[in-house]
Amino acid sequence: MKPFEYVRARDVGSALRLLSDNPDAALLGGGTNLVDHMKLGVARPRLVIDVSRLPLNEIEVRPDGGVRIGATVRNSDLAAHPVIRSRYAVLARALLSGASGQLRNAATTAGNLMQATRCVYFQDVTTPCNKREPGTGCSAIGGYVRYHAVLGASDHCIAVHPSDMAVALSALDAVVVVRDGDGEHRIPVNDFYRLPGDSPERDTVLTHDQVIVAVELPAPSKMQSTYVKARDRASFAFALVSVAAAIKLEDGMTADVRIALGGVAHRPWRAYRAEEVLRGSPPSDGMFERAADVELSEAKPQPDNTFKVPLARNLMVSALRSLTIGGSGR
Secondary structure: OOOOEEEEOOOHHHHHHHHHHOOOEEEEOOOOOHHHHHHHOOOOOOEEEEOOOOOOOOEEEOOOOOEEEEOOOEHHHHHHOHHHHHHOHHHHHHHHOOOOHHHHHHOEHHHHHOOOOOOOOOOOOOOOEOOOOOOOOEOOOOOOOOOOOOOOOEOOEOOOOOOOHHHHHHHOOOEEEEEEOOEEEEEEHHHHEOOOOOOOOOOEOOOOOOEEEEEEEOOOOOOEEEEEEEOOOOOOOOOOEEEEEEEEEEOOEEEEEEEEEEOOOOOOEEOHHHHHHHOOOOOOHHHHHHHHHHHOOOOOOOOOOOOHHHHHHHHHHHHHHHHHOOOOOO
């Protein structure tokens, strides 16, 4: 591991000043991602700024019914919060499907949002990787791609975003609250993440001199919601495909629906086309299958991950069925 300097930030202002003065600095929350990458030589910050003890660990229910989640709230605490469990089931279930109990006790809300890809080539400093070293090439193309993208990829990168929580937040239309020298700014989570294009080294629109201070959830809209995840083992495994779904029925018709996919793209993939198909229609397997087919019509899998397309289709149909046709979603 490359030597580095460690500083514990006293408050958000001091963290911002340290970031502005040190272009090679990195923020440390729970450390479940950054420390691994430092050990592997993927991340080599000269300064590590510990923000884990900043006073941002509150879950606040707002007067309008929405919720503000502090950046340092631990994943396990968020998943266990009674308001999250009762009003935002999709988020609680996504959090509980991520990593392991030990890691959820350490991982923070902001750290979860800022996870870097878990692509095996990104983590292997002996291989070319455009995300790690722009312009060197993408070793995944033509390589091991079981976990890689089938939507929104480019010739420069086919990695996927690893977070379960972020997929649920996408379906909830959450907002990421960031702070810089000009004050607080609110970025819809569906605008927060980027597709790789020709600059896959940039996962988000966040700039170096900005710090995530909270995530805001809109007031619940009486939608039934769930999160389902297909993976290689029952725990401590990233999604092959996951689905966050929320739906509201009125008079036997789909009044509103939100769908987001994980494990298929460089960012949480909001299934807007599928939602458009379903709104105003009666819920049925046929409609769910049609919506999934429309959403996945432009999928471009690699030779060894073609299974992800039918898996995503079946998982979308299963999640929506569980919320509408005698299912148990909340």
